[in-house]
Amino acid sequence: MNIKEAILWASNELALICERPVFEAQLLLCHHLNCQKVFLFSNEETDVKNIETFKDIIARRKNSEPYEYIVNSVSFYDIDLFVEQGVLIPRPETELLIDEVSRIIEQEKITTIAEIGIGSGAISIVLARKFPNLKIISTDISKSALEIAKKNIEHFGLKDQIKLIHTNLLDDVEVDFDMIVSNPPYIADDFILDKNVIDFEPKEALFGGVVGDELLKEIIDLAKIKKVKFLACEMGYDQKYPIGEYLKQINVNSVKFYTDLARLDRGFIIKF
Numbered sequence: 599m600n601i602k603e604a605i606l607w608a609s610n611e612l613a614l615i616c617e618r619p620v621f622e623a624q625l626l627l628c629h630h631l632n633c634q635k636v637f638l639f640s641n642e643e644t645d646v647k648n649i650e651t652f653k654d655i656i657a658r659r660k661n662s663e664p665y666e667y668i669v670n671s672v673s674f675y676d677i678d679l680f681v682e683q684g685v686l687i688p689r690p691e692t693e694l695l696i697d698e699v700s701r702i703i704e705q706e707k708i709t710t711i712a713e714i715g716i717g718s719g720a721i722s723i724v725l726a727r728k729f730p731n732l733k734i735i736s737t738d739i740s741k742s743a744l745e746i747a748k749k750n751i752e753h754f755g756l757k758d759q760i761k762l763i764h765t766n767l768l769d770d771v772e773v774d775f776d777m778i779v780s781n782p783p784y785i786a787d788d789f790i791l792d793k794n795v796i797d798f799e800p801k802e803a804l805f806g807g808v809v810g811d812e813l814l815k816e817i818i819d820l821a822k823i824k825k826v827k828f829l830a831c832e833m834g835y836d837q838k839y840p841i842g843e844y845l846k847q848i849n850v851n852s853v854k855f856y857t858d859l860a861r862l863d864r865g866f867i868i869k870f
């Protein structure tokens with residue numbers, strides 16, 4: 599099978615599961631051949647090497663496995679991160695949390711933060727790169743997530759700025775910090791997710807409890823106990839009201855809810 603035929607075959611295979619089957623077929627072929635897209639157009643008649651391996655890649659994608667797990671990479675903010683099954687694929691809306699947090703770091707001259715649930719390292723790594731004097735303590739309950747975060751942290755040479763701890767929330771974290779940042783699991787346990795998410799992404803990164811906001815509320819309580827100045831969290835589009843009501847029982851200085859590009863409620867910043 600030559601390159602032109604392989605793209606046609608793969609895009610037909612992917613037609614039912616991808617919004618842009620030709621585009622993904624081309625990208626996956628580039629991944630298989632380790633080449634740039636332009637190579638495909640200038641070598642349409644060239645035979646595809648190891649075609650069976652390419653067919654396996656297409657079969658995985660046809661089975662709804664996320665593109666990012668197949669190519670072991672995700673584009674996030676201004677970097678590419680290594681990802682594989684066992685860690686959540688960072689989502690574009692989390693870039694907004696980084697912008698919110700960055701404003702506070704600049705305005706309040708924050709030098710120490712803690713991230714709960716680092717996952718692949720997306721938030722901590724982008725913040726550490728933006729603020730070279732920032733020190734970050736990052737936790738996760740998932741060993742696989744921490745291994746992947748470590749790999750990404752080392753890749754970007756940030757070992758001196760980001761310390762990893764395998765723990766629940768901030769248990770065993772003794773040092774002080776000015777701010778907590780978290781994109782915790784916040785989906786209700788019975789929420790029906792698409793196959794590409796539920797069959798492949800880690801459950802502990804998705805589900806926040808029976809209602810969904812349980813962990814968010816625990817993190818709010820913890821931030822109060824830890825006497826931090828700020829807490830910044832991502833949340834679900836339908837969680838502004840319950841979080842707002844919860845905060846009425848807690849003495850906070852102020853809370854700002856922010857929306858995503860679709861104008862959906864997406865997170866909050868609490869000043870204690």
Ligand SMILES: C[S@@+](CC[C@H](N)C(=O)[O-])C[C@H]1O[C@@H](n2cnc3c(N)ncnc32)[C@H](O)[C@@H]1O
Binds near residue numbers: 740768783803804
């Ligand atoms: C939604 S993912 C976010 C990952 C990453 N921060 C991002 O934005 O892409 C939530 C992360 O929190 C971790 N997590 C879940 N419960 C936790 C807990 N009780 N303590 C620490 N981490 C937890 C999960 O393992 C997962 O890596």
